[in-house]
Amino acid sequence: MAMDTETPVILITGGSRGVGAATARLAAAKGYDVAISYASNEHAALAVVDDITGTGRRAIAVRADNGDPDQVAALFAEIDRRFGRLDVLVNNAGIIARQSRLEDVDFQRMQRIFAVNAIGPMLCAQQATRRMSSRYGGNGGVVINVSSASARLGSPNEYVDYAASKGALETFSTGFAKEVARDGIRVACVRPGHIYTEMHASGGEPGRVDRVKDTIPMGRGGQPEEVAAAILWLASKEASFITNTFLDVTGGK
Secondary structure (H helix, E strand, C coil): CCCCCCCCEEEECCCCCHHHHHHHHHHHHCCCEEEEEECCCHHHHHHHHHHHHCCCCCEEEEECCCCCHHHHHHHHHHHHHHCCCCCEEEECCCCCCCCCCHHHCCHHHHHHHHHHHHHHHHHHHHHHHHHHCHHHCCCCEEEEEECCCHHHHCCCCCCHHHHHHHHHHHHHHHHHHHHHHHHCEEEEEEEECCECCCHHHHCCCCCHHHHHHHHCCCCCCECHHHHHHHHHHHHCHHHCCCCCEEEEECCCC
């Protein structure tokens, strides 16, 4: 089958659930072919793929550990093989661990949090740059890094390691945006606030958003689709003069 060389291709890491899955579905509705990566839940990832292919767009799901450079390289090689192009990278994959004060966080947890949340997006951005940058004969592209309001707030008594990893991601976003601005690549960063996703269960408190929603100026938690809309606007031509930018999707917090 001949490759479709006209349809833009988006890669969303951590695309099997939450914000990633919502972004994948909305991207398909906006005319993208979609690649998602996932860590372990193949069933959820394939359900997202089925939703997208049901709309007539192409989609693939690739198992890849964001903290493993070999698996990241293999992910991008599969996109080359299946699509032959890459236009947008959404660095969405991220993990938290159980709520804890810093003195009770072990070294292995710190390493893993930073490997997935901070180093992983850098590995993916390297691969994307080699495909998008005009320095390498590419046609340009967009990288959207998904941070967290915790990078500003610090998440004391819950996950300062996670917040610190997102702070590192934001500093990377700034430097990377400036580095590739004349190579046809725009870089932006989205900061979701308290969003209704499964991630809170990983932290040991599935109902966390409802507990804290009264602290949010808008008085409610956000939906994954609201974050997805911000991501895809930043990736669109409507944001063509926007780079090195941070967009809070936090309900005002």
